[in-house]
Amino acid sequence: MSIEMKSAPLVAREIENLKKRCDSLKAKGVTPNMKVLLVGENKASLIYTRNKKRFCEKFGAECEIINLNENIKEDEFLNKVREISNREDVHGCFVQLPLPKHLQHIDCGALIAPEKDVDGFHDHNIGELFKGDPKSNGLMPCTPQGVVNLIEFYGHELSGKNVVIIGRSLIVGKPLSLLMLNKNATVTVCHSRTAHLQEHTKRADIVVSAVGRPRFLTSEYLSKDKNQILVDVGINHDADGKLCGDMDYENIKDLCAGITPVPGGVGPLTILSLAQNLLQAAENSL
Ligand code: GUN
Secondary structure (H helix, E strand, O other): EEEOOOEEEEEHHHHHHHHHHHHHHHHOOOEEEEEEEOOOOOOOHHHHHHHHHHHHHOOOOOEEEEOOOOOOOOOHHHHHHHHHHOOOOOOOOEEOOOOOOOOOOEEEEEEEEHHOOOOOOOOOHHHHHOOOOOOOOOOOOOHHHHHHHHHHOOOOOOOEEEEEOOOOOOHHHHHHHHHHHHHOEEEEEEEEOOHHHHHHHHOOOEEEEOOOOHHHHHHHOOOOOOOEEEOOOOOOEOOOOOOOHHHHHOHHOOOOOEEEEOOOOOOOHHHHHHHHHHHHHHOOOO
16 A cells, blocks of 8 residues: 655644744744735736735735736836845745746846745755755755655655656756755656666656656556655646646556655645745744
């Protein structure tokens, strides 16, 4: 029997922690305050930002979505982000991606003050992740931090484990490899040019997939001992429009020790990490 590694129990536990930390900040006269910059009306972004706002309000923080016109001029956009990021009453701030085409060349992480960069995209925070000092109060990237928290929540130590990450994106694969290395895992990052991918995944104690290919990871990628932990970061739609991950969940769920479902696995943890970063930013500001 494998364990279905849902995120709901972890989120429920952490909301209670966030409430306590938020109350304690309020007692010191600080209400954690997040600003979300949303350019245009991308459907998925509208839903994501609304969910982020609702989540912050659940534990007592303030969160405002600032809607900017799809055709906003680059100068005006840059000034707006800087103005919001510089406000003293704002503790956390981010630009929801993707941006409209004419703004896509902008490195949004660089526009926001590093101590308010709740996405963990600023070079300073990437540097802190790279250095891996456990005492650092740098803000860590959200989805990767959520993956680490979920694995640990289900009682799995990363130290000494062989982890194979499939995908080398700037938002998930690369930063996750550093977070796990900082936890003393032995990390292999595989990607579209990796030869003999199955040989890597079969040898892993933990496999993380973040490539965006519906159900590509089948039983052929797994070891026969059924002891592996499988973490699916993919959020895809199959040919019938059904939501699914990168892993062939139904056919592999009994061939491993633990597996994250899609939906209900890694997905909700990005928002949880964002909220944890907001509180850390507010606490750092004291
Ligand atoms: N769009 C999709 N995921 C993310 C994320 O983690 N941060 C931001 N800012 N935009 C996103």
